[in-house]
Amino acid sequence: MIEGARWRRWVFFNLPLALFVIGLLFPFYWMMVTTVRPDAELYRPWMAPNYTPFWTLHPTLDHIRYLLDETLFSRWMLNTFFISVLATAISLFCGLLAGYALSRLKFPFAGSLGTGIFITYLVPQTLLFIPLADIIRNFRLGDTPWALILTYPTFLIPFCTWLLMGYFKAIPRELEECARIDGATRWQAMVYIVFPVAVPGILSAGIFAFTLSWNEFIYALVFLSSPEEKTVSVGITSELVRGDVFYWGSLMAGALLGSVPVALIYSLFVEYYVAGITGSIKG
């Protein structure tokens, strides 16, 4: 699209794009370099003449070893995984049923319920965490994974429902009506005819919900207290920072390893992620 001389393409396209990519990815590179940098180099002031910010000549696995041997990191990973998978499953189940009802069935207040779901979709976690902590305590769920498995759906269900409603609306009604004429019940028509067609949407909603669960912080910070119950984000924040002392090498190792599951799923399903983002903002 850019007309004219070659230098224009460099100035208006290649250079800005390169700067964007470098700026957006540098923190991750910094994470990696810090993870393998020995402490002697790590705590060398930038004013020092032998400061080498962008690489290290003595890579070490000490920080990763410390993280895995001396902290509960692997336990936190398992906790986060367990919580994210269950919260996602619950949310997908609820979102599928609710999304189907709101987009395909006629019943009183369908419209206002749809609007209601949309509003709950926009409620941030920071609005309710204090009364919710109180409720979690009263239900005796505090400091158990269930405190998160049952509360994460409050922001995941609205998202899943909203996303899936978009997919359901696009499926022609005739498909379902044919099945009904052949004697299928409403339930059968929904589960065997409509849901299979919506599989891309279900996949999008599922991996997005998983990522959101993995990313959640304030509920996990407030509802869990014992070190062995924590999630990755909270565990790293509270156990690798003691007072004013930051264990930077292990912290970065933890940040790196803690991102791997999400990054892995992301790399496998990039297109579904993008579909999830664009679907979630569609009115």
Next chain:
Amino acid sequence: MAAESVVAAKSYTAAPRRGAVTRVLENERWFAFFLLLPTAVLLGLFMAYPFIKGVMLALSDAKVGVPGSFVGLQNFTALLNDSIFRTAVWNTIVYTAVTTVFKLALGLWLALLLNRHFRGKAVTRAFVLLPFIIPTVLSTFAWKWMFDPTFSVINWTLFHLGIIRTRINWLSDPGLALISVIIVNIWRGVPFYAISLLAGLQTVNPELAEAAAIDGARPWQRFRYITWPLLLPVTMVVVLFSVIQTFADFQLVYVLTGGGPANATQLFATYAYQIGVGTGLLGQGAAISLAMFPVLLVVVVVQLLYIRRVEIH
């Protein structure tokens, strides 16, 4: 269409001999009711109930372990005279406004760049989205380490480019802390804007811009009068989403500064956490959280009205 399906439903539900459950589920209203039940239970227990509970807490002097009694609007009037709360309100407004402007401008720019054809486009797009995908707390720690005044790569770079002469205390200088936090928020938000706006751009028919180009419109004019108006609906939704998220932000500031130094980066959510969880004043903390509600409500109403307007047209 509607009448058709009703007739169809009526004439084919009379299938012979089915269980009682199936018969109830064949009724459209009952079916809808059962489909919505799990969602209603979960959202009722962990969203509607906490909301009511939050209002009640905000009107009481409850502390951790002490139920407290009704004190009317005392918590809210106390907030009006609380200078830290006023700082938090101001910080939140600045934080939201500044980051939104930059995220929109940079996100749009990146979207326009990614909308071109070039080699490695899919890979670039995938990598660009990483800051949005990687858990915020984890990537924010990388920034915290990059901002370190003594060991910081940022200070090293600026020094060697000749921009600074001494070290800069990014996170512990009250004048700079909010700027640092804003930079990280922009970094995290730009990919979301870019990818959403890119999706919007891809629905804009390129023939429109070509036709305008044939009529002699310059690139800027083509953007201003053709692309931008068509992109506006998507932009509105993205901005409103992002405004809500940014206004209620917590984790980024919690990790970088914890609201300090001297409350220079205190936001609604971090202050509510500090009072409600840190000092255990549940009533006061709930009141701070709820003070966000009017603003969020306005944003949601604007969004709903806008969507309705778009649907009518």
